[in-house]
Amino acid sequence: MARAQGARAQMALAFETVYGTPPVGGFTKMPFASTTLGAEQPLLNSELLGYGRDPLAPIKDAVTADGDVVVPIDAEAFGFWLKAAFGEPVTTGTGPWTHEFRSGAWTLPSLSIETGMPEVPRYAVYSGCVMDQLSWQMQRSGLLTATARLVAQGETVGTVSSAGTPAPVDLKRFGHFNGAITRNGAALGNVVSAQISYANNLDRIETIRADGRIDGADPSIAALTGSIEVRFSDSTLVTQALDGDPCALEFSYAQPSGESFAFTVHAVYLPRPRIEISGPQGVQATFDWQAARASTLGRMCTATLINDREEY
Numbered sequence: 001m002a003r004a005q006g007a008r009a010q011m012a013l014a015f016e017t018v019y020g021t022p023p024v025g026g027f028t029k030m031p032f033a034s035t036t037l038g039a040e041q042p043l044l045n046s047e048l049l050g051y052g053r054d055p056l057a058p059i060k061d062a063v064t065a066d067g068d069v070v071v072p073i074d075a076e077a078f079g080f081w082l083k084a085a086f087g088e089p090v091t092t093g094t095g096p097w098t099h100e101f102r103s104g105a106w107t108l109p110s111l112s113i114e115t116g117m118p119e120v121p122r123y124a125v126y127s128g129c130v131m132d133q134l135s136w137q138m139q140r141s142g143l144l145t146a147t148a149r150l151v152a153q154g155e156t157v158g159t160v161s162s163a164g165t166p167a168p169v170d171l172k173r174f175g176h177f178n179g180a181i182t183r184n185g186a187a188l189g190n191v192v193s194a195q196i197s198y199a200n201n202l203d204r205i206e207t208i209r210a211d212g213r214i215d216g217a218d219p220s221i222a223a224l225t226g227s228i229e230v231r232f233s234d235s236t237l238v239t240q241a242l243d244g245d246p247c248a249l250e251f252s253y254a255q256p257s258g259e260s261f262a263f264t265v266h267a268v269y270l271p272r273p274r275i276e277i278s279g280p281q282g283v284q285a286t287f288d289w290q291a292a293r294a295s296t297l298g299r300m301c302t303a304t305l306i307n308d309r310e311e312y
Contacts, residue, residue: 004120076171104293118161
């Protein structure tokens with residue numbers, strides 16, 4: 001008997017025209033490292049008395065479908081997750097193309113995501129997936145991945161794939177050594193690590209339905225937060241924190257072949273940090289920053305992806 005193995009797992013996604021309705025085609029095969037995406041339906045204990053000490057049968061509660069997908073940050077496939085987080089990009093160029101994803105969209109696209117374990121076989125389609133949060137970390141070494149947190153409407157399980165033969169992507173993965181951080185256009189030195197988290201703060205529409213699913217997930221006030229840990233060498237960031245002025249931070253990656261990804265936060269506010277001397281080693285400071293809407297551009301952040309893909 002065949003047993004499920006993660007090494008043979010598959011994932012494909014497609015954007016929906018109607019929320020919660022999987023498209024009949026147009027799926028793309030996606031690279032991923034792991035996923036917790038799934039549906040669960042808890043049981044409610046019976047509260048009824050008069051039938052002895054042994055309880056009566058439990059009752060099914062509402063269905064909850066959500067989870068995380070850990071994906072590589074690459075030059076092509078990552079654009080699908082950026083579109084889910086920010087909406088349709090503004091695309092320019094004639095090849096390579098520049099895709100600019102902007103924060104502040106009132107509506108977000110929904111996806112259908114299929115995860116497959118062909119040796120069982122088990123193919124689960126999660127329809128009505130909306131991006132709740134996208135986060136990643138910058139550091140000196142290791143594998144560069146991002147975590148996409150999704151809220152789905154429901155799960156449908158079958159023994160045959162609904163995605164057909166999904167279109168492949170040309171995987172050109174960025175590494176931590178491709179990364180750079182700038183502040184107001186100038187290189188920001190002495191950075192040990194950085195963390196970025198963009199959240200749409202979805203509001204689940206939990207109406208009464210016979211199938212126990214939600215009616216949708218609407219974005220509310222977005223949040224863009226993170227942290228930068230630096231070796232304490234000058235007072236530039238501390239002075240900014242004391243003055244209360246914003247700055248622009250850009251977190252970027254570039255390939256020698258020309259592909260690049262840049263995430264620009266236009267108005268970053270820094271808190272006053274605690275500067276600790278914990279021993280004879282170098283002194284480090286951590287700034288837990290917050291972003292806000294920049295009045296000059298009318299948005300909080302811009303994600304720019306340059307690759308050979310014409311559209312998303």
